[in-house]
Amino acid sequence: MTLRHTLEYRAYRIWVALMRRIPLRTSQRIAVRVARWIFNRSGERVGYALVNLRIAYPDLSEEERREIGRQSYIHFAWNLIDHARSEDWSEDDVRARVRINGTENVRAAVAEGRGALILVPHLGNFDFGVIAFTLELADLRAAFVARPMRNPLIWRHVIGQRTSTGAELIYQRDAVPQMVRLLREGAVVGLLSDQYTRATRVAYVPFFGVRCATTTGAATLALRTGAPVLPAFIMRDAPDHHTLTLGPPLELPREGDIKDNIEAATAVFNRAYEDMIRQVPEQYMWATRRFRHSPDLPPEPYTRRKSRFS
Secondary structure, eight states: OOHHHHHHHHHHHHHHHHHHHSOHHHHHHHHHHHHHHHHHTTOHHHHHHHHHHHHHOTTSOHHHHHHHHHHHHHHHHHHHHHHHHGGGOOHHHHHHHEEEEOHHHHHHHHTTTTOEEEEOOSBSSHHHHHHHHHHHTTTSOEEEEEOOOSOHHHHHHHHHHHTTTSOEEEEGGGHHHHHHHHHHTTOEEEEOOOSOOOOSSEEEEEETTEEEEEEOHHHHHHHHHOOOEEEEEEEEEETTEEEEEEOOOOOOOOSSOHHHHHHHHHHHHHHHHHHHHHHSGGGBOOOSOTTTTOTTSOSOTTSSSOOTTO
16 A cells, blocks of 8 residues: 555545535536546547547548547546445435346346356446346345456445445456356356456457457356356436346357357357447447457557558
């Protein structure tokens, strides 16, 4: 723990206190202005987002892509406001703000006796989705894979919120044995594997029509345990309301060579992520280097030098 961690945490607590006192409409209007200002400054992360959007939506105009990126920054800012305001929400407050579709899909999958894997994209307020999911399906054991934040004080606070309705957290470093155990015990395990990975076991499968490094961990786990895999995403459909959609199980190849099946299943997962993102692209977290080392793109599409993606 460092002095920087302490100062960051104090600033974070001040911000939370302010967001809980300012009316929602006022705080969201402020967030729109700040998010637009940050995006229009065209920093490094904004550059990542625009490269990704050019790759994913080549048929759109540059201004249309910029507007999607700008809106994604606004939605991220609104998610931060939700996070602050939800600190003292009751279970009824959460239920009033989230409509859930497809719980029957999860229950049917778990009833097969092998647990269930849930694919969750970095879309909408996915942290809020975790809270709503475990509240609505409180009779099921649920765990979600997470990567700790750099600031341990803020992370400790975030953990408290994510687990407030009964969710368990699995840390990426020791995730596999824990996930196997949980699935064997009939639990639901949530994964966010839609972004670039440095994992040693990857497959270069299409995502928005471009092959990119994608972890094969989820596919390997699904095929070796027999657990059904369901897509799930949350989207904001009003300033203070969200819809969480839990889809039916994905069709995976389970006959033949296991290595080929793992790569094919990983491609199925990427298609599922893409389908979810395309429904509300302005709510996706675009500001990452998702297409790094793609065999279909220049060696480094995120550099500042001029290319067809910059």
